[in-house]
Amino acid sequence: MTQWLRQWILGLAGAAALCAAALALTPPGRVQRVQKLVCSTVMLLALISPLYSLDTGALARAMARSRETELALSQQAEQAAQRLSRSIIEEECAAYILDKAAETGITLDAASVTARWDEDGFWYPWEARLDGADGSKKQLAPVIEAQLGIPEARQYWSCDEDT
Numbered sequence: 416m417t418q419w420l421r422q423w424i425l426g427l428a429g430a431a432a433l434c435a436a437a438l439a440l441t442p443p444g445r446v447q448r449v450q451k452l453v454c455s456t457v458m459l460l461a462l463i464s465p466l467y468s469l470d471t472g473a474l475a476r477a478m479a480r481s482r483e484t485e486l487a488l489s490q491q492a493e494q495a496a497q498r499l500s501r502s503i504i505e506e507e508c509a510a511y512i513l514d515k516a517a518e519t520g521i522t523l524d525a526a527s528v529t530a531r532w533d534e535d536g537f538w539y540p541w542e543a544r545l546d547g548a549d550g551s552k553k554q555l556a557p558v559i560e561a562q563l564g565i566p567e568a569r570q571y572w573s574c575d576e577d578t
Contacts, residue, residue, distance in 0.1 A: 423465050430461035501538045504530045508540045508563055512555070515562070521555055522548040528565070542569040 434454035441450045508528035516523035524546040531541035540563045547555070552572045559565050 419465070426464055427458075427461050430457050434458060497532075497538075501530045501532075504528075504538045504540065508543075511563070512543065512545065512559060515558055516547070516551065516555055519554060519558075521551045523551055523555070524548075528563070540565050542571065544571045544573075546573045548574060 434457055438447065438450055438454060441447045505528045508530075509526045512526040512528070513523055516526075525544075526546075527544045528540050529542045529544075530538040533539055543559060543563070543565050545552075545555070552570075552574060556567045556570055556572075559570060560567060
């Protein structure tokens, strides 16, 4: 790559030196204006000369690799967003349960919620694990089912009550 760049810069410098010498030796007037047009064309050709040696196959392969990388990064970003969305839903639902317990005067030591992916493209609360005092299940389980849609069958309580 650096050899290619070196050759291109040397070509530009050579064309510029040739044009400068030609313009310096040309008498003013109509001939010099034509000479300026010719020198402009020579400089433009020297500037775009790397396009003549462009390897279109390599360019196509590089573009294909770029598209593949873009697709992979896009998929990784989407997966990260889904994981983040899931953890936010789980944390907010657990916080809601703890807040609801505190509002109703129920002693609840810990709450965690597990979310599940729906075919429609979103996370929803699936199950809850709760650590509370006696009687808390009887009061809080119906609220969790009504507000979060987690039935009592998927609410796992660790307390000393038998209900």
